[in-house]
Amino acid sequence: MSLFVDKLKRLLPKELIIADEELLRAYECDALSAYRQLPSYVVMPESVDQVQAIMRLCHQENVPVVARGAGTGLSGGAMPVEDGLLLSLAKFNQIVHLDPDQRIATVQPGVRNISVSEAVEKYGLFYAPDPSSQIACTIGGNVAENSGGVHCLKYGLTVHNILAVKLITVTGELLEIGADSLDSAGYDLLALMTGSEGMLGVIVEVTLKLISKPLNNRVLLAAFDEIEEAGKGVADIIASGIIPAGLEMMDNGVIKAVEDYLHAGYPVNAAAILICEVDGAEEEVDEECRKVKAILEVAGASDVRVARNKEEGDKFWEGRKSAFPAVGRIAADYYCMDGTIPRKHIGSVLNRIDELAKQYKLGVVNVFHAGDGNLHPLILYDVSIEGELERAEELGGKILEVCVEVGGTITGEHGVGIEKINQMCVQFNAEELVQFHAIKNAFDPKGLLNPGKAIPTLNRCAEFGAMHIHRGELPHPDLERF
């Protein structure tokens, strides 16, 4: 590696290379802090030329590369690899071009998600994907993870809201994928890149689609005594032909935590609440609001409040948006899961999660994107109690397996990263995994880009499978199993 760093120094000014262990610590994990690995070096290139030169060198020297944006990812996708280079795109933080007529924005990958909408607000436009980390997370990471957010039910995920990317391949070649037109010739490489978790290339520029801001919006908050009724309310709204801008659910555990934290006026005795936002022209908002209220009452809501003004609507949302920090106050640690299921199973899956939590003797609370069936069970544990982290991780794995069993998926928006790599073996069979590896091989035959993430090797799956078979050899033999 020392020879390698000499070569690196020839490509980059030395202040763009971090080799000091104390400084490297800041990069040893992303927001999934349970998984850590110190990188050998961090580089912070400032130009596309530098990224190309770094990639050429790493390719020549067989050094693995992990690209990183703001490090807010929840699946360990940006965790460094041993003896590898961490490529920070933090200095790529410029909005390159705004075109309000064409409704597009061309940005560098290190631009923060929220700053795009802030920059185009004066044109009456916004960038729709709004992950909860939007004040910190960056567009490059959003593309790598195909990020969603609370408004993706109506406005789509990242894949629906980008037009083009500039990509540096593992060999340092600059490719333009997509265009300012709505489609491109050949394969849909843009879709393939979106959500590919840094496994296929390094994104150095993104063209985003902007949409006109809805003229009005209104927020409703409905309380339910039974979680199944809340689930039914969700299905009934969709069945009625309404696609709300957002439709979120919180269970009693989260409601209480949020109320303690914020005093938002949430009904603390409710088994679940739904927060529903409708938007559009004034006539549309009035009509949909009236319909949603009626539907929720028929579904069994004990109370439905319609925000009288923007301040009240913001307050309803504030509780939802503060759910994670609020839960952070009721447990030493929590572990956020991310499965998606068909909406009709929301009630039954939440009950199964509850049963599993009891078996594992851990608390689980739920706050999630109900409208698109994207669950975020928060497993409560205390890392200082021996074995609790492992138990929490195992419970998390079981919850994801339930999601697959009911026809869902192990990750709706956080990505596989390192966290859910074992559950990939549950969702996909060997031939499918081999096909994924073949795709990876088409882009990166040496396997240098973010190695060990997203797609498990068949060996790993065999070991994971063996873990199920040889139950006696598992850690925590005291735990009840099923």
Next chain:
Amino acid sequence: MTDKIVRQYQQQVQDAYSSEMPLCIQGGNSKAFYGRKIEAEQFDVSANSGVISYEPTELVITVRAGTTISEINEVLANHDQMLAFEPPCFSTTATAGGMVACGLSGPRRPYVGAVRDFVLGIKCLNGKAEILNFGGQVMKNVAGYDVSRLMTGAMGTLGVLLEVSLKVLPTPDYELTLKGEADDATAINLMNQWAGQSVPLSAASFYDNNIFIRLSGHRNAVIAAASQLQFSEYSDGEHYWQSLRDHEHDFFSDNKKLWRLSVPSTTKPMNLHGQWFIEWGGALRWLKTSEPVEQVRRVVSMAGGHATLFRGGNQNDDVFHPLSAGIGNLHLALKNAFDPKKILNRGRLYKEF
């Protein structure tokens, strides 16, 4: 019964793999004019049809690839839902598999998304005769690479589609078509302006000095929006958009060479002689011209778009816009990853694969 069909298809692909004899995948045979002509054994997959599951509250329909688009439209219409990307039906035989493989979308595309935006999952046979599932039936799914969307528009060169799951949307409460006069440059400006101003557009086209737009949404909101635009209501709107979608409009009725130009929506009227039909709010332009192929491609490339010789050209030549060297190499590598013996629709998209 159907499993037997799938096993039979698998055997056919297996045989083709062993003998290295290419296959020409055919669904409803409604788009034989589209893409390059290939010399290969016909592989009819239309018999694998039927709706597998449809639950309106999930906004998802899963169908076997041979199911006709008209059947899907009918099933959805019974529940006031629709394929929001308005897939063209050039014949009643057009299938879901062909729809996904060709990746074509209709007039609503710029405002709600393309077929690729609504594909949630697929089941397919790759070129090694393996039956594979990717994606699923849920709205959000980031497990593994997005193979479902990669297959969309790949013209069958990466796999034989067996099943597709599609997101569906509620049919709008109310729709209104408006008609007004303008020249092409004004029309392009207006269509782009409206799209940035919360006008509930669901289609916008220009032809022969007439702009047609469709507004969709809640009745009162549509009427309110329409009253802001100085255009007159056009009563035969439904037929107009259907005829544009399916190329039954007079513009498409002759046998002249037809270009499909996908360009940035704000592109000014382009310097190519011929007859134009503009839709997708300016982002899609149909052109009948006798200008040389190279000239059309050059002008469209300069505008930042791509040009497809949609119908009536020489299907032995390049039909789709040539790829850059780097992108072309990735295509070859991906083809090799899915279909190493190049037996599936070899040459339908590009000559080399």
